[in-house]
Amino acid sequence: MSKLPEPRDTIVSRIDRHHEELAKLNKPRPYFGISSIGHECDRWLWLQFRWAVTQHFNGRMLRLFRRGQNEEAVVVSDLREIGMDVRETGDHQRTVYAGGFVEGNMDGVIYSGVIEAPKTIHVLEIKTHSSNSFNKLEKEGVRISKPMHYAQMQCYMRATGYQRALYVAVCKDDDRMYTERVRLDPDHADKLILRGKRLSLENRLPPPCSTDSSCLTCMGCQAFDFCYNTKKTMEVNCRTCAHATPRKDGTFYCEKWQDNIPVPYQYEGCQSHVLHPDLVPWPIDQDASDRWNAVYLIDGRPVKNGEKGYPSKTLLDGGPFDDVVGLVCKYFNGMVISWN
Numbered sequence: 001m002s003k004l005p006e007p008r009d010t011i012v013s014r015i016d017r018h019h020e021e022l023a024k025l026n027k028p029r030p031y032f033g034i035s036s037i038g039h040e041c042d043r044w045l046w047l048q049f050r051w052a053v054t055q056h057f058n059g060r061m062l063r064l065f066r067r068g069q070n071e072e073a074v075v076v077s078d079l080r081e082i083g084m085d086v087r088e089t090g091d092h093q094r095t096v097y098a099g100g101f102v103e104g105n106m107d108g109v110i111y112s113g114v115i116e117a118p119k120t121i122h123v124l125e126i127k128t129h130s131s132n133s134f135n136k137l138e139k140e141g142v143r144i145s146k147p148m149h150y151a152q153m154q155c156y157m158r159a160t161g162y163q164r165a166l167y168v169a170v171c172k173d174d175d176r177m178y179t180e181r182v183r184l185d186p187d188h189a190d191k192l193i194l195r196g197k198r199l200s201l202e203n204r205l206p207p208p209c210s211t212d213s214s215c216l217t218c219m220g221c222q223a224f225d226f227c228y229n230t231k232k233t234m235e236v237n238c239r240t241c242a243h244a245t246p247r248k249d250g251t252f253y254c255e256k257w258q259d260n261i262p263v264p265y266q267y268e269g270c271q272s273h274v275l276h277p278d279l280v281p282w283p284i285d286q287d288a289s290d291r292w293n294a295v296y297l298i299d300g301r302p303v304k305n306g307e308k309g310y311p312s313k314t315l316l317d318g319g320p321f322d323d324v325v326g327l328v329c330k331y332f333n334g335m336v337i338s339w340n
């Protein structure tokens with residue numbers, strides 16, 4: 001039997017590449033998502049909200065997510081077939097605002113027909129599970145086995161005023177189904193929403209949930225490289241800029257241009273972008289920095305970043321910094337600036 005590896009260009013690899021290309025067109029969401037508000041790591045939630053670490057998934061994972069989404073329509077159809085009045089699903093999902101940047105989209109609302117309480121309105125949450133995850137769910141219930149899902153439903157209930165949610169889980173391996181009615185816990189929901197508001201307004205990088213690289217949460221986290229290796233964002237946008245300030249009304253304000261920054265603009269930023277000091281590994285020279293430019297010490301060389309310095313992208317790419325200027329810096333302790 002041949003020991004040659006699979007050819008690189010296969011049907012599956014083409015499909016996966018197709019999904020990976022499509023995913024590149026997706027912009028990170030501008031709000032602080034309720035779907036992840038129960039995540040155990042403050043730092044991860046902040047990095048995600050500040051568009052500092054972009055999530056990259058391979059084609060197989062992207063197809064898996066699609067499968068989960070497709071399952072929603074199937075479950076809704078089944079619930080309707082047995083007499084539930086399910087609305088606000090699919091393209092008509094309701095966006096729930098919990099204040100400031102905190103918001104999310106519910107899978108649906110069941111207005112009537114849940115067997116145990118036919119007249120009670122329920123928030124609908126649908127999730128697919130692997131076999132292991134499904135077994136744990138059956139044993140422990142959603143609050144213990146899937147705290148993020150539980151948190152999501154709590155926030156939706158609190159923000160909509162509904163008192164109950166119906167959690168519907170499907171096992172991807174064998175189509176087993178599990179349902180659980182969840183009761184609103186107002187204190188828990190309030191704490192979660194406050195957490196989302198606090199983190200979205202936070203201007204500094206929060207501490208990590210662990211400093212042990214064998215921590216399971218960290219090992220599965222897209223910020224692993226940031227936390228344990230580079231300490232460096234690779235993203236240049238308004239939310240990684242030191243001049244941007246999130247405000248309570250759910251907008252970002254630019255201190256440099258003294259104006260609100262519209263969301264589409266935030267994705268690109270401007271030439272005056274200065275890398276947030278918590279998102280780079282280099283020490284900042286406070287004395288040499290000024291209000292609109294930061295001077296970072298990169299390999300011992302002061303490098304100016306901002307409107308009168310090198311663009312952030314150049315710093316992140318590791319230069320090139322002008323050699324002549326570098327020599328000046330080395331021998332005269334000068335600052336490196338761009339010459340145009």
Ligand code: SF4
Nearest residue numbers: 041208209218221227
């Ligand atoms: S790697 Fe760990 S500490 Fe860092 S953001 Fe992810 S979960 Fe948090």
Ligand code: SF4
Nearest residue numbers: 238241244254269270
């Ligand atoms: S200076 Fe430019 S990149 Fe920075 S926040 Fe303002 S508009 Fe965005």
